Amino acid sequence: xxxxxxxxxxxxxxxxxxxxxxxxxxxxxxxxxxxxxxxxxxxxxxxxxxxxxxxxxxxxxxxxxxxxxxxxxxxxxxxxxxxxxxxxxxxxxxxxxxxxxxxxxxxxxxxxxxxxxxxxxxxxxxxxxxxxxxxxxxxxxxxxxxxxxxxxxxxxxxxxxxxxxxxxxxxxxxxxxxxxxxxxxxxxxxxxxxxxxxxxxxxxxxxxxxxxxxxxxxxxxxxxxxxxxxxxxxxxxxxxxxxxxxxxxxxxxxxxxxxx
Amino acid sequence: xxxxxxxxxxxxxxxxxxxxxxxxxxxxxxxxxxxxxxxxxxxxxxxxxxxxxxxxxxxxxxxxxxxxxxxxxxxxxxxxxxxxxxxxxxxxxxxxxxxxxxxxxxxxxxxxxxxxxxxxxxxxxxxxxxxxxxxxxxxxxxxxxxxxxxxxxxxxxxxxxxxxxxxxxxxxxxxxxxxxxxxxxxxxxxxxxxxxxxxxxxxxxxxxxxxxxxxxxxxxxxxxxxxxxxxxxxxxxxxxxxxxxxxxxxxxxxxxxxxxxxxxxxxxxxxxxxxxxxxxxxxxxxxxxxxxxxxxxxxxxxxxxxxxxxxxxxxxxxxxxxxxxxxxxxxxxxxxxxxxxxxxxxxxxxxx
Numbered sequence: 081x082x083x084x085x086x087x088x089x090x091x092x093x094x095x096x097x098x099x100x101x102x103x104x105x106x107x108x109x110x111x112x113x114x115x116x117x118x119x120x121x122x123x124x125x126x127x128x129x130x131x132x133x134x135x136x137x138x139x140x141x142x143x144x145x146x147x148x149x150x151x152x153x154x155x156x157x158x159x160x161x162x163x164x165x166x167x168x169x170x171x172x173x174x175x176x177x178x179x180x181x182x183x184x185x186x187x188x189x190x191x192x193x194x195x196x197x198x199x200x201x202x203x204x205x206x207x208x209x210x211x212x213x214x215x216x217x218x219x220x221x222x223x224x225x226x227x228x229x230x231x232x233x234x235x236x237x238x239x240x241x242x243x244x245x246x247x248x249x250x251x252x253x254x255x256x257x258x259x260x261x262x263x264x265x266x267x268x269x270x271x272x273x274x275x276x277x278x279x280x281x282x283x284x285x286x287x288x289x290x291x292x293x294x295x296x297x298x299x300x301x302x303x304x305x306x307x308x309x310x311x312x313x314x315x316x317x318x319x320x321x322x323x324x325x326x327x328x329x330x331x332x333x334x335x336x337x338x339x340x
Numbered sequence: 341x342x343x344x345x346x347x348x349x350x351x352x353x354x355x356x357x358x359x360x361x362x363x364x365x366x367x368x369x370x371x372x373x374x375x376x377x378x379x380x381x382x383x384x385x386x387x388x389x390x391x392x393x394x395x396x397x398x399x400x401x402x403x404x405x406x407x408x409x410x411x412x413x414x415x416x417x418x419x420x421x422x423x424x425x426x427x428x429x430x431x432x433x434x435x436x437x438x439x440x441x442x443x444x445x446x447x448x449x450x451x452x453x454x455x456x457x458x459x460x461x462x463x464x465x466x467x468x469x470x471x472x473x474x475x476x477x478x479x480x481x482x483x484x485x486x487x488x489x490x491x492x493x494x495x496x497x498x499x500x501x502x503x504x505x506x507x508x509x510x511x512x513x514x515x516x517x518x519x520x521x522x523x524x525x526x527x528x529x530x531x532x533x534x535x536x537x538x539x540x541x542x543x544x545x546x547x548x549x550x551x552x553x554x555x556x557x558x559x560x561x562x563x564x565x566x567x568x569x570x571x572x573x574x575x576x577x578x579x580x581x582x583x584x585x586x587x588x589x590x591x592x593x594x595x596x597x598x599x600x601x602x603x604x605x606x607x608x609x610x611x612x613x614x615x616x617x618x619x620x621x622x623x624x625x626x627x628x629x630x631x632x633x634x635x636x637x638x639x640x641x642x643x644x645x646x647x648x649x650x651x652x653x654x655x656x657x658x659x660x661x662x663x664x665x666x667x668x669x670x671x672x673x674x675x676x677x678x679x680x681x682x683x684x685x686x687x688x689x690x691x692x
Binding site for chain 2: 175176177179180181184187188190191192193194195198199245248249250252253255256258259261262263265266267268269270271272273274275276277280281294295300304307308309310311312313314
């Protein structure tokens, strides 16, 4: 199994792929191997209630956090894939601010998904390709229509990006491998940049005198006296997954009993 | 016991001793020259100095408090910057500050005031955390400006105390202010990212640092959006990056809300290029950090894989720049301090 997914396309440069040079210390990938055996993904069936659908366990330790991140990125990426095909996006002028924004976000999230899957595949078994349920999002509406029961595209995008930031920040404590922590750090600040721009758009369009949507009180501790004043409100997996599972199809919903 | 027996003994517990000494070969040469002049008894002393140097620089990784004090230096820099330009929190703005504030749109000014508030609170939070850990927070810098807008420690024009550096007019020209603000926030994001690995021993502190890190990233994004549209634009987010966002040369004046390639060196490439450039792995790397590298922001190698449509097969036809945009890069402590010194007054020791 190779970290590189280019098998059959073109041979990787010798040494460029950590798995082809197993002695290389800087590869963060090799560390996953140590825990891979202990992280066989299981379907945790609920014994108390037969009607409860089985949940997918992301696993424990470094691999568990990577799978958790992989799942979040899959969700974001799948969302943007539908956005790009939806009536709202396809009505935008090519080159308009929101066209460029959503195009970039779709690219970034797809790259995150592919890198995380590649990293996991190298030494472990990534969780499966998830199935989604976006029935509560309207891909033809720019923002949530007042009184409607579906979210608009920009509102949903903001919600997913904010959730990603809170999730990465909250899960970092479960890494034991410093290189994985580093990789997550490289991703989370890009998610925060995404979130800030989306919030900027939504606030500027609705309440221009505020101007503080990018660090709104729903995502930042708005206190100026608490120990966490003006810091991001990070979330542990147990708080994130119910929000994530709302957009995952039956059979793809997640649990993270080891990441506590 | 001669020197080579000593090295041999050390090698039993540290197989890399030759590498450590070899990387400082110039010192070794120096010592051999000394040996001809010094008495035999003095040589072990000189050799001891070499060993101290070899080991001191490779083992003294920053501790949790060291990293927090490092972050505190940067937060003081940022906080002072916004207070000098926009007015000190809680104080009445001076006439000059009031005039300066009128150069920003309503939404932009509100955002800048929020950022000012955030940085001030980050200073307080770091001081509280360092104290709670039993550490000693660094002394506050001199934050009182003279007639040139220069404090005893900071000159935000980059003039080293003259007030006439490359960012002259920093507190009278909104565009210049936003350019420096972007550089400071982007530096902050890289600095926290580079410091995080040294906080893993304390999970709560690590989480707190990351919770500041992402707020800095939100600031940077907002400032970049403002710069893209201009300081006086009230709906900055409606403005697209020029050239469909595909030409890095446009990113100095028209940045995306995230870093694209090296952003062409940032807002003022002659001064800000290091903010987006490569760092240097410090010699004091702990062994848990497996050969850290600090590439420039245009890096496309993640986890040993060169990202492309070949290696990530589901990304066919993606623009080359998108692979760098999807990841921010950390920066090492010494490089960050060197960047921070851009805004230090000559003679100030605040950044070492």
